[in-house]
Amino acid sequence: MYLNCHTYYSLRFGTFSEHDLLTLAQENRVKQLVLTDVNNTSACLNFVREAPKYDIKPILGIDLRNGVDPCFVGIAKNNKGYQELNEFLSHHLHNNIEIPWQAPMFKNTFVVYPFEKVLLNEKNEFLDNEYIGISIKDLRRLPFSQLKDFRDKLVVQQPVTFRSKRDFNAHRLLRAIDNNVLLSKLDEAEVASEEEKMYSIKSLYQAFSEYPHILENTEKLLDQCSIRFDFSKRRKAQNLKHYTGNKEEDEALLKKLCIQGLPKRYGKEISWTIKRRFLKEMDLIKKKGFVSYFLINWDIISYAKSQGFYYVGRGSGANSIIAYLLYITDVDPIDLDLYFERFINLYRANPPDFDIDFSWRDREAMTQYIFDRFNHVALVGTYVTFKKKGVIRELGKVFGLPKDEIDVLSTGTLLSSKVDSMAKLVLKYGQLIEGMPNYVSVHASGILISEKSLQCFSATFMPPKGFATVHFDMVIAEDVGLFKFDILAQRGLGKIKDTIAIVKQNQPEKADFDIHDVSKFYKNPVINNLIKTAQCMGCFYVESPAMRMLLKKLEVDNYLGLVAASSIIRPGVAKSGMMREYILRHRNPGRAEERAHPVMLDIMPETYGVMVYQEDVIKVAHYFADLTLGEADVLRRGMSGKFRSREEFEKAKDKFRSNCLEKGVPEKTVDEVWDQVASFAGYAFAKGHSASYAVESYQSLFLRAYFPLEYMVAVLNNGGGFYRPEFYVHDARMLGAIIHPPCVNQSHGLNVIYGKHVYLGMMYLRDLEERVMQRILKEREANDKFTSLENFIDRVLISIEQVSILIRINAFRFTGINKHELLWKAHLILGKTKRIDHPKLFPPKRNKFKIPKLDTTHLETAFEEWELLGFPLCNPFEFLQEVPKSKNGQQDLERYLNRRIDIYGYLITIKNTSTYKGDRMYFATLLDLYGEVFDTVLFPPVAAKYSFKGKGIYRFYGKVVSEFGFLSIEVIKMQKQKYVPDPRYADMKTSKKLMKLKEGGTKNQIGLN
Structure with missing residues (x-):
């Protein structure tokens, strides 16, 4: 009897799931109903799949609207009608055009026009498949309308959008979010009627008791509808059946x-x-x-x-x-x-x-x-759903909270005693919509x-x-x-492809290698030594601190070891505690025989009886718990999280345990094995998947080993990797590159290399406009390099602000003129000149300016680079206000093993994590005074006292420890070090004097003719 039912896939309108809708129908003894979400079909297939479990006949349709303004409800007679509706909606969504209020000539679709819409448009002719929808609310007006005479065309259209007042409140909040307005300013026309709810069949019949023909028409319409999709285990694949045609x-x-x-x-x-x-x-x-x-x-x-x-x-x-x-x-x-x-x-x-x-x-x-x-x-x-923080931000706006209050509230750190009444409303009502779909992506x-x-x-x-x-x-x-x-x-693939192109350009005589002949790489001692020593920066999947740490602990020096490491690093293995156990068994022959269950060791001898790969779940379920391969695969898929609630997964899980106990496996062992399976499987890789990753890693490592500078340029040109670009620039320098800031004659948009000289790309100049960069490159390609600042200004349309960026980064250093002098020249040339957007036939005559001799210090240049590029090209330790009191570096860690060390480090990256009790701790990777990498850990007691305060140099005092040969520092004390003041702004008197000169106050002093 319900032809117009909504779920929360009526985005920012509906308030509950398709499961909730079916439960509601079952409670009200409804045996058939039509799912008609607003301009959306997300819930349709699952609605059809789930409906038989509730003893309900599912029917599909679409509530077609422009915004909240209803046009008509389309109800599919069959699968052809459903396709008809989908094609109609898709056409309008693809082309972003409004839906007409009158339906087209559908062949397999019923059309139900809302009572109000028919009255408004004075429609009085209806096709065989067209009907007029009457809700309980409309019954009050029907006797006084001429539409009462269309006896064969009247059907029940009681929309279902809410179950309760709570749902209605959620709906109003969703509508306010969708309209981006305060709840108090929400237009009532944007809100559905609170009466859009489901009544029991008995109540519905009672409401329409004076109009039995309406009930009969509705029953007749529903009885003509049938929709079918095959969700059985024996279903046929719906993918392209034949590639060739048969x-x-x-x-x-x-x-x-x-x-x-x-x-x-x-x-x-x-x-x-x-x-x-x-x-x-x-x-x-x-x-x-x-x-x-x-x-x-x-x-x-x-x-x-x-x-x-x-x-x-x-x-x-x-x-x-x-x-x-x-x-x-x-x-x-x-x-x-x-x-x-x-x-x-x-x-x-x-x-x-x-x-x-x-x-x-x-x-x-x-x-x-x-x-x-x-x-x-x-x-x-x-589906992108409403997450807790997002909900708080959205509802904060809806309730009119100031931005700073919303920011504090969204952190979740505010004590309940400090939360005011309005903020409490945000938190209370946020629970109504948290988890609902926000939009389809x-x-x-x-x-x-x-x-x-x-x-x-x-x-x-x-x-x-x-x-x-x-x-x-x-x-x-x-x-x-x-x-x-x-x-x-x-x-990663872009890095490989670009490196090969760069090698052909920079070292063509060495470019005859085959990057796909990876079998040779597996046996290469140079590459395997890079893995063993974790010299993998910039290389696909193996450059992160955690992976670098694992490679050292496992002493990986071959392809199969890297394949295993690629899966061991996944969260599931670590969470189950089996990463540590794997390392112990790897490093201690005989431990696997002592600790592993004999069946587990027999199933997985290569990995010491430890589950490492996704297929290990199938092996363990099949051989250890006697599940069929089909049941084992259900279990494996269920671990992904998507199927955990599925009935077949629960059955497989129960059978796993009961089979093991029937075989006489001790309950403790069963629990231990199941815990490994449950905590690990959802994050594991298939072995072939890990092997594919290892192949790409070996290709990357080959390039890093034999073409390190070209490879680092490609890494930077492909957006870097795990670390900031600054670190890859540093790594290139450590590998022998000579790094140059952008130059108008040598640089391109991306980074380029000439021999060992790497010129940073203009893309790093944060405020340089893309169009200006393209003009420079196009002009240089067409008419050769620039010969002077004046020559550049004559040939490139550019503003004083944009040319100043280039001068400040020293992009005109080929002129041999100090950049302060160049800045004055640029201001004097461009300050009075009206620029035209086309090249000049003849260069203009220039007045000769006598500019005082100006100098630039190394420190000024470094601060300028830091501001314009986001990082300096010098050693960051040159910024320190005080000379380091310790000269210790990464090479000294072994000497200090199990002793305390005083060491300085430039922060590269931090990993914030929590213990199983929820206590905060940190892992940090840093560069020492000599540019080498070292690692630190701040356990909860220390992390509670000290925290990292952004980029910079930190002084650490801690104990050097070794875990499976990997050296790190357990921090006891930590202090961020102060930098010297920026010399560009240190002498304000000089700055004011220069500003006065710039304004032309004392022209004779600078020799203006």
Whole structure:
């Protein structure tokens, strides 16, 4: 009987979930109802999936509105009608056009016009599929309206938006947030009627008792509607069914491509192990219907290779030999003994994951290719929800709190006794909307390629980048059989690609290496020594302090060790305490046999009986707890968090425990193993995934080892990495580079290298306008380098403010003239000249100025660089007000082992973390006096007394400790050091005198003719 029901996917309007709606219907004995969210279809598929559990027949529709102004409600008779509605809404969302109040000629859709809308537009002719909606509120006016005569066209339209007064309050707050107004100023027209609630069927019938024909018309309409999607375990995949057009050609093509790949990957002699694995995979891929899925991924990477785009294929699909033969991945599953069942098994409904990384510069071109290449394509949606801090900020504005009060309130540190009545309202009502979807966004990487129009499943919207996006997320997509293709962007690949281009330019005689021949890199002692000593700055995934620490503790010096480290560093292993146990077992032969359960050690001998990879969850569940492979995979997927509430996950979890206990495994052991599984699995990598990361890390490490300066330039040009650009500039200097500030004759937008000379790019000059930079580069390319400041000003349209930035950074140092003198020249030339926006045929005549001799100190230059670039190019210790009282550095840590040390450090990065009790502590990485890196830790008692106060130099007093060979300092005392005053502003008398001269007060003193 309910044709117009809203959930909170009626964004900033509705107030509860689709589950809540079904619960509400069940409580009111409603047996069929229509979900009609406002201009949104996010909840539709899950509504259909969940409704049978409540013994409710689901029907789908859309409440089509302009803002809150209703036009009509569309109700799908069937799946074709649902597609019809989705196409209609998508057209209007894509083109940002208003929805007409009158519906088009739908073939499989019922249209219900609100009573008010019909009266307002004086509509008196209706098509067979068109009706007039009457709510309980409208019954008061119906007898006095001519619409009462349209007996066959009247249906019940009692909107459902609220369950209670609480929901109505939440709704008003959402409407105020959406309109960005104070709650007291909210227009009543923006708010739904408080009567938009669900009544029991008995009450509804009673309300319409005088109009039985309205009830009959409504029943008849609902009985004609039926919607169906397959959510069963045996559902068919909805992805593009055939790559070539039919099954036989797909299978033939896949086989052909693999046979071509075998000798390329394994040489002429193909072992039986390889053949057996290949045949086993091929057989299962055919049985599961995943052939086209592999071919589409092959198509994507083939196009990337044709364009010269670098990529890395990872995910569970990296466990596949067929993916290796197709060059989707560069990970050999035979060499690494990758677990076959993590990649695929007969019980698995969804295809393996392929996460394909491209350079951040190439990803959009790849996305565009996929949209152009295939017929039915859309990005996967995701929901951005109201988070606690955001809710407080939004409601703070709605209730009219001042910004400073909102800032304090959002920190959550204010004592309840200090919170005033208005702030209490913010906190109280914030709970009503926290967790609700705020808006639909775009999944970080997912793309759907479907056999049929994606409007069969959802309407689509058009984000700023112009790629259609469905309204639902990846979980619902998988539920209905749509499996995403993951196309991601990362900067590491851009670094590799750019380094190769820079090497060809800077050292062409050494540019004949093959970056993809990674097997040679694995055996290279120079590269492996970089890993062992953690000299990995700028290198993909292995440069962070935590990873650097782990590499040293594990003494990693080979590819397999790096593969393991890539997964051990993940939060789950550390949280379970198994990271430390893994290190202990690695460093102490025999400990694994002593401590590990024999079955666990037998399952995972390579990792000492410790779960490290995602497939270990499947192995443990299958071999330790006797779950089927299908049940084990459900358990593994459930650990991601998305499925924890799912019934099948709970069943698998219960069976894990009961099976172990029935086998006689001690309860304590069962609990320990389960705790490892539960805390670790959601964050773990598949081994093939870790191996893919390790491949890219080795490529990066090769470039850092043999082309360190070119590599650091590429790192900087790709936005750096874990650390600030300043640190990579420092690292380049430590590797032998001569660093120059930007120069109008040598620099480009990005950083460039000539031999060992690195010229910073103009992009670092914070206030230099992009258009000015482009003018400089274009003019220099067209008419050669600039010969003087005057020559530059004559050739480039530029303001005094912009040229001053260039002079202050010493970008005209080729002239040999002090920058203070150049600044005076620029002011005198540009101060009186009217600039025109086109080149001059003849350079203007210049008056000759006699400018007094001015000097610039090294310290002034350093402060200028700091202000303009964000960091100085000198040693930061030169800024200290007092000379360091200790000369200790990183090289002295071993000498002070288990003793106390006094050391100074320039802060690079801090990690704030908490103990399991919630106490704050810090890990900090710093540079010593000599430019070397060292690490410190502030445990809670010390962290309570001392805290880091931004960038700068700190003096530490602490104890040098070693954990598995990794040296760090446990801080006892810490003090931030003072810098010298900025000399540019130290002598204000001089500054005032120069300002007076600039204003022309004493022209003769500066020789003005």
